[in-house]
Amino acid sequence: MRLGRGLALAAALSVTGAMAETTHTILSFDQLEGWAEDDHAAALQVFRSTCIDFDDPDWATLCDLAEVAGNARAYFEMFFKPILIEDGQDGLFTGYFEPELRGARQPDGRYRYAVYGLPPEIGSDPWLTRREIEEGGALLERGLEIAWVANPVDLFFLQIQGSGRIRLTDGTTIRVGYGGTNGRPYTSIGEELVRKGIYQPHEVSADVIRSWVRRNPVDGRELLWTNDSYVFFREVSEVPSDRGPLGAMNRSITALRSIAVDPAFVPLGAPVWIEKRGAEPMNRLMVAQDTGSAIKGAQRSDIFYGTGPRAGRRAGRIRDAGRIVVLLPIQRAYAMLPETLE
Template identity: 35%
Template sequence: MWSLNRIAFADMYGWAQDDHAAALATLARHCKKPVGETYRTGRLGIPPEPLMTLAAEAAELGARDDPRGFFENRFAPVRLDNGTGEQGLVTGFYEPELSASHRRTPSFAVPFLRRPPDLVPVDDSNRPPDFDPQMRFARRGDDGVLTEFHDRAAIEAGALDGQGLEIAFVADPVDAFFVHIQGAARLTFSDGSTTRITYDGKTGHPFTAIGKLLVDRGEIPAASVSMQSIRTWLAAHPDQASGLMAENRSYIFFRETPAGEPGDGPVAAAKVPLTAGRSLAVDRLLHTFGTPVFVDADRVAGASFRRLMIAQETGSAIVGAARGDIFFGTGSAAGEAAGGVKSPCTFTILVPRDMVDRLPEEWAP
């Protein structure tokens, strides 16, 4: 059972020292989401409409003149507490940057695939009785019957070949695997042109963290597991790498998006460009996109981390009320920074003031 505890901004250690203007600009990005794009209300109960109204205000000159005052006057801080004293957890993610080819060649043979036309979402209204309740996608046959979609091993063995789903090709299957983990990538072609790919559905199979498999099998010490240590192990065991990656049966499909403005991150689940150091991936079943979240983490990039972030992304491994993933930016340096982050944390969500009295005092996810 989670408690939602009203606190004061003065109780948020590090609040006064934060760069509130950077958080304000990240919130204001929601003004540019596509017309007609709506967000679901997370089970915590914060509807998106007041958040989007405040996002519009965040883009105005008055808010930019006093960003700290904007947040303090329009929001109320509510700390999430699970009652056991156990903290939440933050990790890091980034956007890989890879060389790519528009066509399959001997050097560039690993594809990123578009969403197949027979992949359909599954929910309580259409889930077959024998389906795992966690399966959110399925394959629709010509007769309309839903069955389990091909998994990673089957797709990599050619189950979807010949359908023209390929967006681009890269050289290294390990690089491609980690793009699937991150959910996006920036691709650069030999002619100098660039494009971005971002998540557009998955097979529906549960996500399996191969780092946990390596820990459970005694291959990597639990204290040392990170993206870098996993990649090192894969490089040192090329004969086992494909089999290990195939144990993560979840396979991601992508869509192309414009490269965007310099400095912008990829357009992710909230349909706005991510901001390095300010965009947070959350459990979208619990939280509402656009919610400001003050993250107080023990150690991120070698130092304590106390920063106001905006919920703008989600991920298969991001499950729980105080579970977050910090976006670090694009490219290898961002990847190095993101890959080693795994820190206990506390979440304080900022709730629109006219909504805060409507939230329950206790809440079960």
């Protein structure tokens, strides 16, 4: 039964099967911490940039309305309902960024590690592991090289981020974006260092990992190979330099307004309210414009911090608790309510 719009609703919908129980709780906007203080107009601008790709009629209608919305906060409150989706896992926020590397179009004594495009034979089945690719030379002399970089650790982190810029020796810059993977599961090398007793969880960061691998080149290579996942790239230099990298929706993402989510729970393109705790708390309306192999679960999110070393340092420090609340069109929100609810 449809309930009155003015009520603050709390309803759970169970999903059975291989996944843990998933619940959907409909909230009111006054239950979102800091909602009234956010810059809703900034979020609306980001939402407009990708909502044009929605095919479903209800989303398409809301996108048309977004183009003529005068008051951004009123727009979201009028046409959306906040939905808290939970799957039994605690909320976790991490950060990511667009790296900048130095490289060359041709290999030499310094630039020896290739940034590869996707091999044409890769399909839906798992392909070779990272170790087999790098140790076995499966991609050598196949013409798949986009560029060459100087450090295998920087290449590894470029793959984790999924996009980046490479400043070439001739003074030009190319941009690379996600092109595909080998279909192997992602393993955190930070967690591997903790498992081996080398560091405590609070000590691990991208800079710590990078430094350890450089100090221990042999063991460092073995550490990188514990992650079977391997990311391939494509050149996307047509994206203007003042725009963010392309996300999963093939649109530029925006620093501190775009997040990566698990699309099994959160529709790509949807507005998402985040309440991140930690040393740098953040209550903000974002847009789900990206995904990631390590982003799994209803309450798992990766915040895009921007481009370059400074953004990388900020992103690398983020591992915070909190929650995400998805904004869905009103009719979709009410459709999640159990039919027996009175």
